[in-house]
Amino acid sequence: TYVVTEQCIRCKYTDCVTVCPVDCFREGAEMLVIDPEICIDCAVCEPACPVEAIKPDTHPDGARWKDLNARLSGEWPAVTVKSEPMPQAELFARQPDKFEKYLK
Numbered sequence: 001t002y003v004v005t006e007q008c009i010r011c012k013y014t015d016c017v018t019v020c021p022v023d024c025f026r027e028g029a030e031m032l033v034i035d036p037e038i039c040i041d042c043a044v045c046e047p048a049c050p051v052e053a054i055k056p057d058t059h060p061d062g063a064r065w066k067d068l069n070a071r072l073s074g075e076w077p078a079v080t081v082k083s084e085p086m087p088q089a090e091l092f093a094r095q096p097d098k099f100e101k102y103l104k
């Protein structure tokens with residue numbers, strides 16, 4: 001399965017939601033996640049994200065996001081329509097340690 005990772009936090013470009021053929025994406029206040037129960041591993045969302053937030057869960061940068069995507073996809077509503085990125089998304093895209101700062 002694929003997972004949404006750190007780069008999405010405070011960015012939410014939402015290009016990913018328009019390409020997923022099975023509507024996997026779920027939306028929280030600070031980021032999106034992928035529902036692993038629904039993802040068919042088609043990989044089309046990976047290049048759609050302008051900040052490379054989407055990775056396979058087998059990728060070293062993806063593995064630690066697996067539990068978070070699984071847990072929060074059960075709590076957050078589905079999102080299938082693209083919206084404006086978050087304010088200052090360009091600035092936040094380059095910030096490290098966003099999980100520690102904004103999601104913990």
Ligand code: SF4
Nearest residue numbers: 020039040042043045
């Ligand atoms: Fe959707 Fe395919 Fe991305 Fe899974 S890999 S979230 S099915 S676009």
Ligand code: F3S
Nearest residue numbers: 008013014015016049
């Ligand atoms: Fe997030 Fe990238 Fe989608 S920033 S909302 S994973 S296009």
